[in-house]
Amino acid sequence: MMHIRDRPSFVHSAALVETEQIGVGTSVWAFTHILNGAIIGSRCNIGGQCFIEGGARIGNAVTIKNGCSVWDGVSLEDEVFVGPAVVFTNDRRPRSRAMAPSRYSTRRWISPTVVKRGATLGAGAIIVAGSTIGEFAFVAAGTVVTGNVPPYALVVGVPGRAAGWVCECAEAISFVRSRARCDACGKTYARAANSVHRS
Amino acid sequence: MMHIRDRPSFVHSAALVETEQIGVGTSVWAFTHILNGAIIGSRCNIGGQCFIEGGARIGNAVTIKNGCSVWDGVSLEDEVFVGPAVVFTNDRRPRSRAMAPSRYSTRRWISPTVVKRGATLGAGAIIVAGSTIGEFAFVAAGTVVTGNVPPYALVVGVPGRAAGWVCECAEAISFVRSRARCDACGKTYARAANSVHRS
Amino acid sequence: MMHIRDRPSFVHSAALVETEQIGVGTSVWAFTHILNGAIIGSRCNIGGQCFIEGGARIGNAVTIKNGCSVWDGVSLEDEVFVGPAVVFTNDRRPRSRAMAPSRYSTRRWISPTVVKRGATLGAGAIIVAGSTIGEFAFVAAGTVVTGNVPPYALVVGVPGRAAGWVCECAEAISFVRSRARCDACGKTYARAANSVHRS
Numbered sequence: 001m002m003h004i005r006d007r008p009s010f011v012h013s014a015a016l017v018e019t020e021q022i023g024v025g026t027s028v029w030a031f032t033h034i035l036n037g038a039i040i041g042s043r044c045n046i047g048g049q050c051f052i053e054g055g056a057r058i059g060n061a062v063t064i065k066n067g068c069s070v071w072d073g074v075s076l077e078d079e080v081f082v083g084p085a086v087v088f089t090n091d092r093r094p095r096s097r098a099m100a101p102s103r104y105s106t107r108r109w110i111s112p113t114v115v116k117r118g119a120t121l122g123a124g125a126i127i128v129a130g131s132t133i134g135e136f137a138f139v140a141a142g143t144v145v146t147g148n149v150p151p152y153a154l155v156v157g158v159p160g161r162a163a164g165w166v167c168e169c170a171e172a173i174s175f176v177r178s179r180a181r182c183d184a185c186g187k188t189y190a191r192a193a194n195s196v197h198r199s
Numbered sequence: 200m201m202h203i204r205d206r207p208s209f210v211h212s213a214a215l216v217e218t219e220q221i222g223v224g225t226s227v228w229a230f231t232h233i234l235n236g237a238i239i240g241s242r243c244n245i246g247g248q249c250f251i252e253g254g255a256r257i258g259n260a261v262t263i264k265n266g267c268s269v270w271d272g273v274s275l276e277d278e279v280f281v282g283p284a285v286v287f288t289n290d291r292r293p294r295s296r297a298m299a300p301s302r303y304s305t306r307r308w309i310s311p312t313v314v315k316r317g318a319t320l321g322a323g324a325i326i327v328a329g330s331t332i333g334e335f336a337f338v339a340a341g342t343v344v345t346g347n348v349p350p351y352a353l354v355v356g357v358p359g360r361a362a363g364w365v366c367e368c369a370e371a372i373s374f375v376r377s378r379a380r381c382d383a384c385g386k387t388y389a390r391a392a393n394s395v396h397r398s
Numbered sequence: 399m400m401h402i403r404d405r406p407s408f409v410h411s412a413a414l415v416e417t418e419q420i421g422v423g424t425s426v427w428a429f430t431h432i433l434n435g436a437i438i439g440s441r442c443n444i445g446g447q448c449f450i451e452g453g454a455r456i457g458n459a460v461t462i463k464n465g466c467s468v469w470d471g472v473s474l475e476d477e478v479f480v481g482p483a484v485v486f487t488n489d490r491r492p493r494s495r496a497m498a499p500s501r502y503s504t505r506r507w508i509s510p511t512v513v514k515r516g517a518t519l520g521a522g523a524i525i526v527a528g529s530t531i532g533e534f535a536f537v538a539a540g541t542v543v544t545g546n547v548p549p550y551a552l553v554v555g556v557p558g559r560a561a562g563w564v565c566e567c568a569e570a571i572s573f574v575r576s577r578a579r580c581d582a583c584g585k586t587y588a589r590a591a592n593s594v595h596r597s
Contacts, residue, residue: 099477
């Protein structure tokens with residue numbers, strides 16, 4: 001018997017999907033273009049007007065809202081949420097290729113970006129290449145991420161600055177003597193040095 | 200005799216318009232996708248590469264430039280101007296749906312946004328869900344709006360901060376003893392407490 | 399014999415190119431719409447989901463990544479790099495046209511933007527109309543440019559502020575007694591008053 005999650009992927013008739021590496025139950029909406037070589041998991045929802053380049057890796061159950069671009073060198077782990085108009089990058093010092101043909105003749109110019117499991121990237125966030133965004137981190141809308149973001153951290157602003165911590169359910173949590181309990185869902189956390197984990 | 204404003208709506212052949220609730224004289228440009236259930240008034244101009252979701256409500260004579268997304272829960276009143284790449288949102292604590300299936304099983308997660316008559320949202324502005332933007336307010340390009348904006352207010356920055364007042368013609372106005380007169384068009388305003396109105 | 403750069407322009411079958419003023423060897427990708435009256439040079443690479451309006455002028459060897467809008471009044475000189483989701487504008491005081499029909503009845507409302515040769519506009523940058531961005535300047539990702547940017551300048555933030563200088567190869571350079579040498583490529587520069595040039 002076919003599990004509901006085993007439905008084949010849905011590709012809108014006005015989308016262009018050139019990769020064959022796309023999991024079951026993934027949807028791709030209109031005017032999105034996914035190039036050959038992109039790797040996309042199962043049960044994702046990829047909104048319209050997105051661009052996903054060969055070399056991008058997207059896990060399972062990832063949500064990508066409309067108007068995002070995901071480049072070669074960008075990896076999104078399972079259950080990541082990417083808000084509308086989020087912009088990834090893969091080059092810290094871009095110039096027009098005609099100015100720097102030797103630089104672009106290999107792939108060494110690519111700085112990889114990793115977004116860990118369950119993280120949220122808010123609407124219009126910009127992720128400067130070379131950043132790792134930790135598990136369940138929450139990048140507020142409009143943030144420009146210029147470096148690594150710890151797990152469970154909330155970052156806001158231009159450039160992005162630490163502004164607190166969030167629960168896996170996305171509500172803000174506060175630590176008292178290195179312990180926190182989410183008022184909304186009851187999950188508990190422990191903080192050690194600069195890292196936070198479930199307790 | 201047919202008034203010039205009674206022309207039927209124009210839908211570019213590369214646009215997808217699934218709603219039937221769209222007024223006369225409205226134009227929709229290429230690679231824009233409007234879902235069933237969106238309500239759109241008359242004489243609007245909706246640029247290309249936009250996404251308008253079911254549940255969005257758009258008044259008359261609204262301009263939406265290219266690359267905008269308008270979600271369920273967002274209402275734009277008459278004569279609003281939405282610059283290119285403006286990003287609306289409807290969820291203050293988004294996560295991938297697989298992480299929070301019960302949260303997304305009802306519509307209570309939606310925080311509504313209202314943009315009142317005549318307001319301007321500058322290019323690339325990001326509107327965090329739950330905000331009301333007052334009549335004729337002017338959100339500068341690149342502003343991240345995180346709360347309510349009073350009528351006739353100018354807001355700038357990340358997060359958006361009050362930076363002055365504007366006339367209905369969009370020029371800056373300055374109050375002297377609670378009175379202002381626009382140097383450009385002559386309209387006059389009175390200010391009481393934190394509100395501004397035509398006088 | 400045909401030089402490799404003399405290949406005809408490539409237009410993706412899902413792009414709409416209405417201008418005939420487009421140079422040899424230029425590529426245009428899916429879901430991009432270029433209007434009649436746009437002028438585009440040779441050897442450009444114009445990514446998908448872009449919009450280029452009549453009156454826009456784009457030089458040779460310009461790179462434009464996905465999701466950008468380039469309006470009437472915007473000029474990009476040769477070898478400019480425009481990152482993904484960069485937003486140009488051409489109106490400093492926009493309102494819905496229905497509110498200001500006389501204003502929009504001529505073209506005097508357009509404030510021109512010029513991006514000089516070799517400049518980089520980072521991902522998601524917003525360029526407020528009326529700005530001139532100097533040769534080889536580097537606008538960091540997420541910057542809101544609200545005025546002129548000198549040649550070779552690095553600008554960051556909202557609003558954009560001067561944050562240093564860059565080499566033509568895009569690496570940061572530092573001046574010592576009005577002289578700088580790029581550690582990466584060896585190019586040398588001289589600084590006089592507020593201007594920088596190759597020495």
